[in-house]
Amino acid sequence: MFKTVLVANRGEIALRIVRTCKELGIRVAVVHSTADADSAAVRLADQAVQIGPPPARQSYLSIPAIIEAARLCGADAVHPGYGFLSEDPDFAQVCADHGITFIGPSPRVLSALGDKVHSRGAVVGAGLPVLPGSHTATSTAAQAHAVAEHVGYPVIVKASAGGGGRGMAVVDDPRELAGAFARTRSEARALFGDGRVYLERYLGSSRHVEVQVLADRFGNVVHLGERDCSVQRRRQKLLEETPSPGLSSCLLDGMTGAATHAARALGLTGAATFEFLVEKDVFYFMEANCRLQVEHPVTEMVTGVDLVREQIMIAAGEPLSFGQDGVAPRGAAVECRINAEDPERGFMPTPAVIDAFVPPGGPFTRVDTHGHAGLRVSPEYDSLLAKVVVWAPDRAAALRRMDRALTEFRIEGEGLRTTAGFLRQVLDHPAFLAGTHSTRLVEAMLGRPGDRPEGQ
Incomplete structure (x- = not known):
């Protein structure tokens, strides 16, 4: 069993993980930004490490900062909770490279299922039914129109790296597709650092x-x-x-x-x-x-x-x-x-x-x-x-x-x-x-x- 688990998250889920580690008799450490220095998880953990200022990209999304925190705490495992780096295959691989167990799937599985375009292909191979739509990332407005005409309107344009309900647009009218396609690509780049998008048939009442x-x-x-x-x-x-x-x-x-x-x-x-x-x-x-x-x-x-x-x-x-x-x-x-x-x-x-x-x-x-x-x-x-x-x-x-x-x-x-x-x-x-x-x-x-x- 692990000696020390580092919780790489914040809020209620960090506290939730801390409690289970305590019940298992595992020493538990948490990372925190300056905004969360007095959080409930920080107060309950055996050790806490400040990793940066409030912006998530400078704290909870900083892989070097979290790996350094794990080294300081002597952590042999990291629990990522949900959100932030929880489905990042690069983070899982860096943990492995440093001899730290990532509490979650392997980098290979995260790569296959974390990317929505790749996951469509992966689950089709496993026999799951998917909505009609793109089989690869859609890179031009012309390709988007071709896919939409094939699957039928309404369609939804979705960011391949998206999540949390962001990076998507529903289109009912073919005349609006080019604009929605461009906006979604731009939003995907800004939110996720990845401008790839794809299209699916949109179910209006599901x-x-x-x-x-x-x-x-x-x-x-x-x-x-x-x-x-x-x-x-x-x-x-x-x-x-x-x-x-x-x-x-x-x-x-x-x-x-x-x-x-x-x-x-x-x-x-x-x-x-x-x-x-x-x-x-x-x-x-x-x-x-x-x-x-x-x-x-x-x-x-x-x-x-x-x-x-x-x-x-x-x-x-x-x-x-x-x-x-x-x-x-x-x-x-x-x-x-x-x-x-x-x-x-x-x-x-x-x-x-x-x-x-x-x-x-x-x-x-x-x-x-x-x-x-x-x-x-x-x-x-x-x-x-x-x-x-x-x-x-x-x-x-x-x-x-x-x-x-x-x-x-x-x-x-x-x-x-x-x-x-x-x-x-x-x-x-x-x-x-x-x-x-x-x-x-x-x-x-x-x-x-x-x-x-x-x-x-």
């Missing part, structure tokens, strides 16, 4: 469902069920739940089977999520995330599996401690993301100082957060403040429990707004209650197409 998998170095692969992530704004998730309402067991079995087959065929190790779009009882592969997901707690709540622990054990060379027959999901779980954003202003971030922070409690109610009174919510980072997660024997009871928990949550500060109130409206929406909603739900609730990617 469900977003993902399958959690675990795989060890001995060829053992299991899935831990699926999560429905259809409640989104700007292609970024707001609420996740399991099991997925309103979908047939045959469809869900098809997705979980496809995900485990692909993980095995691609040589995946560690934790990963295969994401699908579902329309009219047909599913299509969208992307794979070879890391921990923000919404992993809902899976933990229904299965009793600590996903961070499993990641660490797999990286340490241990086989999975259970097979597929040992996975027995029970009840229903829901997660709501409490972001420092104003839903009435297009979910614009509201950085501020928190004056009061009182999370909810009660039975089967979990709050993953780094928030506290006095915390300065920085504009430099993601606006996520907390994840409220509840479990109940069935979906109806879980939704009532979540509504109660959101009512209790008190977060106050001058100029601070959060998504908590809006999420209570989602919980009460007829389509959501019936399980007939799609990824367009938030857009419909706000009465404007503001959640569609730019370029429609």
